[in-house]
Amino acid sequence: MSTDGRGASHWFDDEAGPVVRPYAMTRGRTSSAVQHRLDLIALVVAEPHAEEADTDPSLSPEHVDIVELCLEAPQSVAELAAGLDLPIGVVRVLVGDLVDAEFVHVNRPVPPAELPDESILRDVINGLRAL
Numbered sequence: 001m002s003t004d005g006r007g008a009s010h011w012f013d014d015e016a017g018p019v020v021r022p023y024a025m026t027r028g029r030t031s032s033a034v035q036h037r038l039d040l041i042a043l044v045v046a047e048p049h050a051e052e053a054d055t056d057p058s059l060s061p062e063h064v065d066i067v068e069l070c071l072e073a074p075q076s077v078a079e080l081a082a083g084l085d086l087p088i089g090v091v092r093v094l095v096g097d098l099v100d101a102e103f104v105h106v107n108r109p110v111p112p113a114e115l116p117d118e119s120i121l122r123d124v125i126n127g128l129r130a131l
Helices: 048-055 061-072 077-084 088-100 118-130
Strands: 043-046 104-107
Touching: 043 061, 048 061, 061 077, 061 088, 061 104, 077 088, 088 104
Parallel strands: none
Antiparallel strands: 043 104
């Protein structure tokens, strides 16, 4: 270890990356109540009162970062993970916390089984063309 002349030792440098481990950010949790419903493309939308998130002492800085990104525009879970440089699993747990605290809500994508069949859409298009 080197010292800077003032007696303080440097045990990491700027390139070392985050010092807080992902399990510390989630308080050791690997899932949340809503996590099983969080697809990578699920949109996270800030609630109207979410601007107060930075004053809530129960939220971590990562929670507040997620809320701030969602206040700018709805974000997918994948976009949040990329924007914050956090693992998807961590983002899912943190978003679950924010849903429980009612700072955000999640709009889930339509499951493929509920989408209209392509043949039905073609029939509709052909019917419209025939008019």
